Amino acid sequence: MPFNLDILALSPPGWGGVLLGGLLASLELAVGGYLLGLVIGVGGAFGKLYGGPILRDLLEIYTTLIRAVPELVLILLLYYAGTDAVNQLLLLIGLPAVDISGLAAGIFVIGVVQGAYSTEVLRGAIQAVPPGQIEAARAYGMSPFLALRRVTLPAMLPYAIPGLSNLWMIATKDTALLAVVGFSELALVTRQAAGSTKSYMTFYLAAGALYLLVTLFSNVVISFIERHARRGMPRTV
Amino acid sequence: MNQETATLSAYVPPKARSLLEPHRLFLMAVFLVIVFCAVWFLRWDWMPKYGSRLAYGVWQTLVMLFWTSVVGFLLALPIGLVQVTGPRPLAWLAKGFCTIIRGTPLLLQIWLLYYGLGSLFAQYPEVRSSFLWPYLRQAWPYGFTALMLSFAAYEGEVMRGAFAGVPRGELEAARAFGMSRWTMFRRIWLPRAIHRALPTLTGETVLQLKATPLVATITVIDVYAVISKVRQDTFLTYEPLLLLALIYLCLTGILVGGFRLLERRIPTRGA
Numbered sequence: 001m002p003f004n005l006d007i008l009a010l011s012p013p014g015w016g017g018v019l020l021g022g023l024l025a026s027l028e029l030a031v032g033g034y035l036l037g038l039v040i041g042v043g044g045a046f047g048k049l050y051g052g053p054i055l056r057d058l059l060e061i062y063t064t065l066i067r068a069v070p071e072l073v074l075i076l077l078l079y080y081a082g083t084d085a086v087n088q089l090l091l092l093i094g095l096p097a098v099d100i101s102g103l104a105a106g107i108f109v110i111g112v113v114q115g116a117y118s119t120e121v122l123r124g125a126i127q128a129v130p131p132g133q134i135e136a137a138r139a140y141g142m143s144p145f146l147a148l149r150r151v152t153l154p155a156m157l158p159y160a161i162p163g164l165s166n167l168w169m170i171a172t173k174d175t176a177l178l179a180v181v182g183f184s185e186l187a188l189v190t191r192q193a194a195g196s197t198k199s200y201m202t203f204y205l206a207a208g209a210l211y212l213l214v215t216l217f218s219n220v221v222i223s224f225i226e227r228h229a230r231r232g233m234p235r236t237v
Numbered sequence: 238m239n240q241e242t243a244t245l246s247a248y249v250p251p252k253a254r255s256l257l258e259p260h261r262l263f264l265m266a267v268f269l270v271i272v273f274c275a276v277w278f279l280r281w282d283w284m285p286k287y288g289s290r291l292a293y294g295v296w297q298t299l300v301m302l303f304w305t306s307v308v309g310f311l312l313a314l315p316i317g318l319v320q321v322t323g324p325r326p327l328a329w330l331a332k333g334f335c336t337i338i339r340g341t342p343l344l345l346q347i348w349l350l351y352y353g354l355g356s357l358f359a360q361y362p363e364v365r366s367s368f369l370w371p372y373l374r375q376a377w378p379y380g381f382t383a384l385m386l387s388f389a390a391y392e393g394e395v396m397r398g399a400f401a402g403v404p405r406g407e408l409e410a411a412r413a414f415g416m417s418r419w420t421m422f423r424r425i426w427l428p429r430a431i432h433r434a435l436p437t438l439t440g441e442t443v444l445q446l447k448a449t450p451l452v453a454t455i456t457v458i459d460v461y462a463v464i465s466k467v468r469q470d471t472f473l474t475y476e477p478l479l480l481l482a483l484i485y486l487c488l489t490g491i492l493v494g495g496f497r498l499l500e501r502r503i504p505t506r507g508a
Contacts, residue, residue, distance in 0.1 A: 053260045068489040069482045070447035072461070077478045084474075169339075176342035180454065187345055191352075200356045204349035208341045215340035 007197050015193040015203070022189030023210050026175040028103060029185060033110025034171045038164075040111060041118025046148075048123050059119065066116035072177050078109045079181045102183040109178070114171055121163035125156040157229045165222040172214055186210060279476050287467050294460035295484060301449050301459060305381060306442055309388030314427075316389060317396025331393065338390035344451050346387065351379040351455040380452030388445050392434075395441065399434040400426065432503065439496040443489055460484060 007014050048059050066074065083105055087097040133155055137147035179188035190207040194200045316334065319327040338346070358364045358373055372378050403426055411421040450461035460481065467477045 053258070054264065057261065057264055065482075065486070068443070069485045070450050070461075072447075072450045073478060073481050073485060077475070077482060080474050080478075173342040176344045177451075179344065187342060187348070190345070191348060194352060198356070201349075201353040204345065204353045208337075208345055208349060211341040211345065212337060216336075 007193075007199060007202065015197065018189055018193060019186065019203075019206060019210065022184060022186035022207075023214075025103070025183075025189075026172070026185040026187075027214070029106045029110060029175040029178065029183075030168075030172045032103075032107035033114055033175075034168055036107060036111025037114025037118050037167070037171070040115025041122045042153075044115060044119030045122035045126055048119065049126060063116040063119050066113055067120075071113055071174055072180060074113055075109050075174075075177050075181065078112055079105055079178075082108050102178075102181075106175075106178045106181075106183050106185075110171060110174055113174065114167060117167055117170070118164065121167065122156070122160055125160035125163070126152060128159040129155045158226075158233055161222070161226050161229055165218070165226070168218060168222070169215060172211070172218070176211075275479065279479075280471075280473060281476060283467060283471050283473070283476075284480075287463065290463050290466075291460065291484075294458065294463035295488075297457075298446075298449050298459040298461075298488070301377075301381065301384065301452065301457075302442075302446050305384040305388055305449075306445055309385045309445075310392055310438075312385065312389035313392035313396050316393030317398075317400050317430075320393075320397045321400040335390045335394050338387055339394070343383065343387050343448055344454065347380060347383040347451055347455055350383050351376060355379060376456045377452070380455055380457045384445070384448060384452065387448065388441070391444070392438070392441055395434050395437050396430065399430040402433055403429045435500060435503070439493060439500075442496070443492060446485070446488060446492060 044059050044063070047055050051059070083100045086100055090097055129152060133151055134147060137151040138144075142150065175185050176187040178185055179191065182188070184192075186207055190203050194203040197203070316331045320331050323331070355373070364370060364373065407425055407429065408421065411425045416424065449459060453459055453462040453465065456462075464477045464481045468474070471477070
């Protein structure tokens with residue numbers, strides 16, 4: 001009984017289409033959360049390196065808190081607190097409360113969690129850039145933003161990519177935690193499919209294979225990106 | 238992709254050397270006001286009623302963390318070792334195990350073991366009548382197994398790097414002294430590898446602590462499950478979760494401090 005593959009068919013009697021839909025939702029979450037995390041990370045890293053004392057302390061508290069509390073707890077807290085805060089804010093400026101989509105809330109949650117980790121990764125990478133290069137950019141009269149775009153960001157990329165690719169893997173796996181707040185991504189969809197057909201093993205193995213495919217495919221892409229970012233650098237290994 | 242785990246930096250607490258700078262005093266005042274508001278305006282009257290259950294939950298979390306880490310680490314040693322020096326099929330097996338465990342979410346692994354394997358076991362009368370059945374009917378063996386395998390896979394990858402990173406000269410010196418392979422492993426290779434892996438062990442253990450609440454989704458009672466019960470009973474959204482975050486924060490702090498003490502006790506010589 002355990003491996004009846006008909007139930008994985010793509011059309012409605014089978015659950016394959018539903019699983020793929022869940023995978024798509026997971027990927028949307030992961031991509032959105034990862035990008036939001038990167039934006040927070042760039043801001044946080046520069047704040048930590050060049051910000052004033054209060055900003056620096058606040059960022060330290062942010063990264064420490066996020067990294068010391070389990071993602072599951074953070075996701076619950078931020079999911080409710082985030083949607084609540086938006087509605088309170090809307091109420092405050094006199095707009096009616098809106099129903100925030102699960103996807104937006106999920107991306108916000110994953111982004112805030114990822115932001116703390118990418119802040120640390122990017123801070124380390126920026127510190128690894130020889131300071132002379134940044135000083136040279138300033139000496140050429142580049143504005144801080146131009147120096148950031150032309151010098152600091154491209155120069156730190158080779159140092160940041162191992163950490164950032166690691167974070168991407170964590171982002172894809174953290175999306176599964178949103179099953180706990182009832183967002184129908186791959187893990188929750190799988191659980192529903194397994195529960196209604198009673199063939200638990202088949203569905204969980206199928207979902208595991210899908211997650212694994214995402215990871216393996218990401219590994220291939222990452223190795224390409226890494227090779228591209230490291231071009232022109234001396235080979236150390 | 239091999240550097241995946243090693244690059245995740247361990248938790249580093251902020252430096253406390255200049256706690257009395259003016260802006261820090263200001264921040265602390267703001268922080269105290271926030272804490273005071275939280276204590277004053279939020280509802281905490283449920284705390285005494287659930288105190289003993291919370292303590293039990295924390296204890297269960299710590300027990301789970303300790304045993305899954307210890308057993309997982311013991312499992313990680315052979316997984317790391319065979320990838321460095323073992324026969325090809327074993328090395329491939331260990332590598333495949335690490336890839337699969339690290340490539341899928343832990344939540345899914347827990348559910349696969351509990352719902353998938355659990356329902357599979359229930360179908361076979363041989364399993365149902367065996368002496369293990371009273372245990373296999375409960376949730377914790379599945380949660381324990383999933384957490385342990387996860388720790389073994391992540392730490393196995395670290396140990397592979399640590400075993401490979403022990404300088405060859407030291408191993409050759411051991412052989413030159415006439416040590417047998419086993420003696421060399423026991424006296425030189427293993428201690429040196431563990432020493433190299435210790436700094437990452439802190440981070441991995443913190444990650445493991447942060448993974449333990451996932452077993453609450455399969456009805457294992459830990460501190461997270463107790464807090465979920467409180468939330469169901471009292472219809473409060475934030476207060477129990479804030480307390481839970483505070484508990485985990487303290488546990489992480491204690492864990493990091495403990496490991497730092499341990500690391501300081503182990504003498505290091507500049508290489």
